[in-house]
Amino acid sequence: MAYHQLNPYELRKRFDFRLLLFYLLAAVLITGLLLRMINLQWVQHEGLRLQAENNRINVVPVLPVRGEIVDRHGKKLAANAISYQLVMIPERVQDMEGTLRMLNANMPWSKRKFARIKRKIRHARKDRPLVLDERLQWHQVAWLVARLHHYAGLDVQAATHRVYPYGELMAHAIGYLAKVRKNDLAQGYLADEYVGRSGLEREFEARLHGTPGSQQEEVDAYGRRVAILHIIPPKTGETLRLSLDVDLQQAAATAMAGRTGSVVVMDVHSGAIRVLLSTPGYDTNAFIGGVSGKQWNSWLHDPQKPLLNRAIQATYPPGSTWKMVSAMAGMRVHAPLAHQRTVCHGMIQLHDRKLRCWKRTGHGPVDMHDALMHSCDVYFYELAEQTGMKALITEARRWGFGGRTHIRLSPEARGHLPDPDYHVYRGKKRRWFQGEIMITAIGQGLVTATPLQVARFAAALANGGQVLEPHVLAAAKPHVLRQVDIPAAQLARIRQAMFDVANTPGGTAYRYVHDAKYPIAGKTGTAQVVAMSQTQARYTDKGVKTQHRDHAWFMGYAPYDHPRIAFAILVEHGGHGSSGAAPVAAAIVNAMKL
């Protein structure tokens, strides 16, 4: 029956009756709750009160042990050592004043440290364990343990702290830890935890960190732990096995002999990084327990920039190591000069300017092979005239320059490749000048690259044009980002020239690397730091200030016939690539175990 056909009086009566039932129902529900409360708070009160007094269960988090980092042979790069900590749960302390006075009198704490501890107790959560002192000495442990039962809320706990057996050597790759900050706490970290702040420690934080466990403790009315009821053990972080080879890295560091620079060694087939060295380093062990402000500032303001990871974060003009790019660009666009000779007179005249070859007396007649072997600049100036800027830049992009390599280490610099069509300066575009194209062909001007990019370029030359994604984990699968299509014959020409650089008398690096354990193919590079006036001497000579001297490059691969590793060595202000950087490559190859 439809609503409007019903008797409104009947409807109202029915509604009111049901409303009355709702009043009753609400009253019944509330009475039910009240009865339950009477049961709990009156009838059962005594028993429950005793339980509350005697049987307080508290859940305390247990920190996980951080995963270790080992190199490819299992040598520990980041390990854990046991230390003893003084821990306080503030709300369990009965007499905070007295406890603190006792501690201050008996612990070797400075005034500032004591003030810091007091501040920390004031601001921290009162129910969580708080680390007051992280590295107790043995006699302190003994002394404290003997007196703990007088002081509720204090405890000595074994914990682990990070140790870097190869502190300075592996500093940039491994990175370091630091205490949690406020925004980490929001992400679920516990107070007093350490978080990866740099390098692989940061990159693989999620895998290394492990999962905290918890411990349900029974505590008495005075806050003392009576028993541990139930432990959910923390899960230790994953052990990270790297592709890095600490022995090879040591050999590279020794050969760098204290000079500033970077060495990158990469497996040519898998892209696995074997050496990732940046010098000078810094001692990552100083970060354990908090690095002092003084130490940090001295690193920060050191003109050598020890905190900078030069292998991936610094970009340099690639200098002559870039000439292979120019040569391949020439062959790709069928520049006539790629199959002809030219004559080097030590310089080339361009309008009213002179562009010099590094060899003032000139190389005489040179073809591509000779130009690479002797690193003749004039040949490449003339080749650039025929290829143009666009071919150079496109070729470089093919080989992975000008973009991140996507190694799992951040932040990574991209390096710079200029726009192929225009010179853009302060928002204005203009055509490239001839001279600018020419110096780009010898890796000067606006192009820059990171040592890692150069090493990957060397690897790609060695493995037949596979541009790989570099990786640092032993378990990572090789990942080919791009296969550069280049005829085998052309690549063979480049390789032959690189072989002769190192192994034929007259090659720029012959003197330094021809007697290495395995035959090396390589290319030297000498990158200008200060714009060279064409009338002046090159900035390699003694008597020129160090910070103005050229950067020395050496890149290549070994063994020549069955390539295994590719490398790039950069020595800042190292002078010539041949004398400055090539010997490091020889040292690495000699230390290498196939």
Add this chain to the structure above:
Amino acid sequence: MLIANVLDSWRAIDRPLLLLLTLLATVGLTTLYSAVHLGDLHIWYRQIMYWCAGIAAFLFMSLVPLRFLGLLAWPVFLVALLALALVPVIGEVKMGARRWLDLGIVHLQPSEIIKWALMLVLAHWLANREASDWKTIIVAVLLVGIPAGLIVIQPDLGTTLVLLMAAAAVLMAGGFPWRYFFGLLAMLPAAGWYLWQHMHDYQQKRVLMFLDPQSDPLGAGYHVIQSMISIGSGGLFGKGYLHGTQARLHFLPEQHTDFIFSVLAEEFGMFGVCVLLLLFGLLIFRILYIASLAFSRFASLLCIGIVSILTLYMFVNIGMVSGMLPVVGVPLPFVSYGGSALVSMLAMLGIIARVGIESRQQLPWQRGGSALL
């Protein structure tokens, strides 16, 4: 003109309702302070902000004419249903359940809106029908069943059950015949069995735990046992404000949300509990009284829907923390921490205030009068 209308409306607002809300706000914020004062006080400050927002919502809703609300019922319901249907598709997962929608600025819980929208649309549907013919009942069952089905797969069993029972209350008030009611009651065991088969592990565990909390004192039963200890140890007059030992030891991870009642019970004892239950009881009675005064059937049914949800939340929450009901994760209205629940609850009370205002603004012979009260 407009301002005069607004002031007229607010002058006619139901004073006891305002008084009860003020007292509940006081009790709620006082208790919440105790629950969080050793940890993150920002929670308390945020709850004050939510109260401000909720009061604004209350005052705003008290100005929306019921006629207009009736027009809005279907659109609001359909939009809310759409949002709810989107949850399984693009919702965020928090604590193992997919309940949230990320709208850029706010994280929305569509199930929070749909329950009110459902009350609205159900009241509207039954406003000029009697829930005694099949067509009316089937539409009503569909209206309830679709959102309930979407919420139960999230999974959120507590909200689903509250929703079903509140809808049943509105249907009963709308004239649902007793013979059908008892018939359905008889079918309940079968429905329970079906539900059990389709429960998630953690839900089954909670039900089992409710039947015997001592069987796993450190696992799922831990919360309930600790909560009962803290309520019981409060005794008649409690341990004193901010002196609850159980709460101080942080035995409950959710003591500022679902388990906040046990903080109150521990610190203020049975005295505090009685005050809280009295306030809730008076509020419920007052809303039922307003429902009886309402001049339109739509307004009465809406009041009944809203008060049912309020009552069920209160009852289920206190029931579960005191070990009478399984732990289903339902907040205690006005006391538990949480923005969207509080603001939407206050907005709904704003509607009730509106019902009061409109019935008072009617001439005496136009008012719906109750034969009984």
